[in-house]
Amino acid sequence: MDLLVPLVAGQILRIIYYSTGILLVSIILNVITQLVFYSRKEPPVVFHWVPFLGSTIAYGVDPYQFFFASRAKVSVLRKYISSLISSQTISVDGNEFVLNGKLKDVNAEEIYSKLTTPIFGTGVVYDCPNSKLMEQKKFIKFGLSQTALESYVPLIADEVTFYIKSSGNFKGKSGTTDLAAAMAEITTFTAACTLQGEEVRSKLTSEFAELFHDLDLGFQPINFMLPWAPFPHNRKRDIAHARMRAIYLEIIQARRDAGLTDPSPDRTKGTDMISNLMSSIYRDGSPVPDKEIAHMMITLLMAGQHSSSAISCWIILRLASNPTMTEKLYEEQLQNLGPDLPPLEYKDLDKLPLHRNVIKETLRIHSSIHTLMRKVKNPLPVPGTEYVVPPSHTLLSSPGVTARDARYFRDPLKWDPHRWEERVEEENEEDTVDYGYGAVSKGTRSPYLPFGAGRHRCIGEKFAYLNLEVIVAMMVRRFRFFNPEGVEEVPDTDYSSLFSRPMQPANVRWEVRS
Secondary structure, three states: OOOHHHHHHHHHHHHHHHHHHHHHHHHHHHHHHHHOOOOOOOOOOOOOOOOOOOOHHHHHHOHHHHHHHHOOEEEOOOOOEEEEOOOOOOOHHHHHHHHOOOOOOEEOHHHHHHHHHHHHOOOOOOOOOHHHHHHHHHHHHHHHOHHHHHHHHHHHHHHHHHHHHHOHHHOOOEEEEEHHHHHHHHHHHHHHHHHHOHHHHHOOOHHHHHHHHHHHOOOOHHHHOOOOOOOHHHHHHHHHHHHHHHHHHHHHHHHHHHOOOOOOOOHHHOOOHHHHHHOOEOOOOOEOOHHHHHHHHHHHHHHHHHHHHHHHHHHHHHHHHOHHHHHHHHHHHHHHHOOOOOOOOHHHHHHOHHHHHHHHHHHHHOOOOOOEEEEEOOOEEOOOOOOEEOOOOEEEEOHHHHHOOOOOOOOOOOOOHHHHHOOOOOOOOOOEEEOOOOEEEOOOOOOOOOOOOHHHOOOOHHHHHHHHHHHHHHHHHHEEEEOOOOOOOOOOEEOOOOOOEEOOOOEEEEEEOO
16 A cells, blocks of 8 residues: 555656646647748637637637737637737728628528527527528517507516516615616516517516526537536526426417417507417418427517616616716706606607617627627638638627727727717618518628627617617616715626626615605
């Protein structure tokens, strides 16, 4: 036994010695390859020491800091991910190159399907051909029509009011609240009562909220590579998806049994998306399967809640750091809507330009998704350069970079809603295209693209603005906001999830208005 200990210790030392040697050789070969043996036609990499990982860690910790520090056409994972962020392409031209690439050249489905399919379900979004996705977008636009949007304003206002009165987060005349949790709940309710309908809203009990939380755990960056791995969060994700799908299928079957398959004409109760999908027909003449209806409804709930949750949280945090702006918003409502502050209606939103500018400015700095990715399918020449991005690479586009670039926005990191009083982001009406769900602007020539661009531009953009504007208006009517004692700035950004959020804790102090 006494002889075994030094033998084992010696073996461990030899393993460490050889492993260290292999790592050093790999680093040396990696450096030589970067400096000497690389293709002059492929986008060069940002210099890095450790092979394979490249600049991935620096990118993952703070993508924007990495992008601006690099200022080169980089490959984060050499031969895997190319990010066009040079002084030339960190511009609207770079967004145009990636986001408006031809479907035969760049592909989103191969990138995102591994991550999203276990969450949203099969046969929808990125788990189907792009042509089918465009048809599904056309079906969903039923709930985003002008008539539907007008009907949503009182629904959202009532949900916010009810939450304020019933939630323990705002009990009493003043207090400190975990804003991230509160805004996640509010936006879940507003998304459900509008895009989902009364039946789904009535099921948003503690069980449904827990399912939603567990499903949300699936948005982990590691799931881009290991969505099947038996991690605890993946097991919870799969159980939650199965249960949520069953809930929707029960609603659909009950409607079929009752003969209710036509969209409800009563817009005062919100647009009935489930019935619309039940009566929708694909171009090949086939009806939408119940399973796909359930999966689209899960997608709608997640999409309607995620970005609104993060952005509404950032807005209130910004208002807490700028109490004067909160009072300006309150005064805008008093002056433009009347001192009695009547119930909000859709027509009132045009009378609240500062509210809209607060939202636009927050989206500019705190875009929920910092990177959009496309898989290269054919050799892709980079305009104005000698570079050709080869197939198997993945292009990264970060519209948030141009939104933070001093060439497009003065003092870009300063949160200043008033900047939008002088600036108008106009889209060229002639620069439109129909991808199969109606004519839309390509939208890539603007440095401000919080909802993406091209065929994958978010069709819920108008709903997002409306939802956020009503939520902010109702919160400002009720509260003044301040930073907690000893806190002067907003929290840093947490980039560990697919959606950028405030670093926890994200607390604010609030006081009920007289």
